[in-house]
Amino acid sequence: MCHDNDGIYRVKLLYMILVQLAVDSDTEAVANQGFKLGCISCKMRGEVPATAAVNWYFKASDDDEFSHLYSYEDLIGDVIDPRFYERLDWNGSKQTKDLQDGSIYILNVTYNDTGTYQCRFNRVLMYPNYEFQTNASKTIIINVVPRLTRGMASIFSEVMMYVSIIGLQFWLVVEMVYCYRKIAAAGEEALRESAAEYLAIASESKDNCAGVQVAE
Ligand SMILES: *[C@@H]1O[C@H](CO)[C@@H](O)[C@H](O)[C@H]1NC(C)=O
Numbered sequence: 001m002c003h004d005n006d007g008i009y010r011v012k013l014l015y016m017i018l019v020q021l022a023v024d025s026d027t028e029a030v031a032n033q034g035f036k037l038g039c040i041s042c043k044m045r046g047e048v049p050a051t052a053a054v055n056w057y058f059k060a061s062d063d064d065e066f067s068h069l070y071s072y073e074d075l076i077g078d079v080i081d082p083r084f085y086e087r088l089d090w091n092g093s094k095q096t097k098d099l100q101d102g103s104i105y106i107l108n109v110t111y112n113d114t115g116t117y118q119c120r121f122n123r124v125l126m127y128p129n130y131e132f133q134t135n136a137s138k139t140i141i142i143n144v145v146p147r148l149t150r151g152m153a154s155i156f157s158e159v160m161m162y163v164s165i166i167g168l169q170f171w172l173v174v175e176m177v178y179c180y181r182k183i184a185a186a187g188e189e190a191l192r193e194s195a196a197e198y199l200a201i202a203s204e205s206k207d208n209c210a211g212v213q214v215a216e
């Protein structure tokens with residue numbers, strides 16, 4: 001229990017990541033400004049060479065289905081949806097076919113960009129004797145607003161994050177005090193033991209002296 005600080009930091013980190021994910025899923029973009037649509041898919045087997053293609057799909061708020069928005073493969077990005085011509089830039093991994101970041105950037109957000117975006121990763125892992133295909137996707141709901149406002153969910157989760165960090169910090173202090181006391185008590189115990197030993201030796205030598213005296 002006394003050497004578990006690592007665990008506390010791990011919990012803290014995990015909590016921050018969870019909060020970040022929660023905040024990410026509720027997203028606002030500001031009209032007439034740029035906006036980055038983030039999408040990251042980490043390769044689990046870092047040592048295995050791979051290639052990946054990223055495709056983005058878009059469903060405007062009054063559409064029924066997703067339509068193909070953008071594709072990036074073999075270092076070439078292509079805007080497919082005419083609504084986004086000249087307005088999209090690749091913000092993902094550069095100069096590699098082994099993509100881990102598939103983010104794109106909308107240069108000038110309009111109100112018509114409100115809707116659902118989906119990023120799909122198709123990755124091929126190249127093992128020595130075979131290839132293995134994996135897919136991952138992420139959905140982002142974008143709300144276009146005149147100015148950036150903060151959603152209640154985002155404020156709430158930030159407050160919760162600080163409350164729990166302070167709570168964990170307090171726990172850490174309590175545990176440190178507890179450990180300190182335990183160590184101090186153990187120290188006293190050791191002192192008492194060595195004092196007892198010292199007395200025992202002293203009385204032994206006294207006996208010896210007595211023995212010597214008797215012999216005399
Ligand atoms: C963004 O688009 C609006 C209208 O769609 C236009 O008035 C504005 O000049 C554009 N801004 C930039 C930086 O291109």
Ligand SMILES: *[C@@H]1O[C@H](CO)[C@@H](O)[C@H](O)[C@H]1NC(C)=O
Nearest residue numbers: 036089090091092104105107
């Ligand atoms: C994303 O792309 C935009 C437009 O090209 C650029 O201004 C911005 O710096 C890029 N951001 C990153 C992190 O690459």
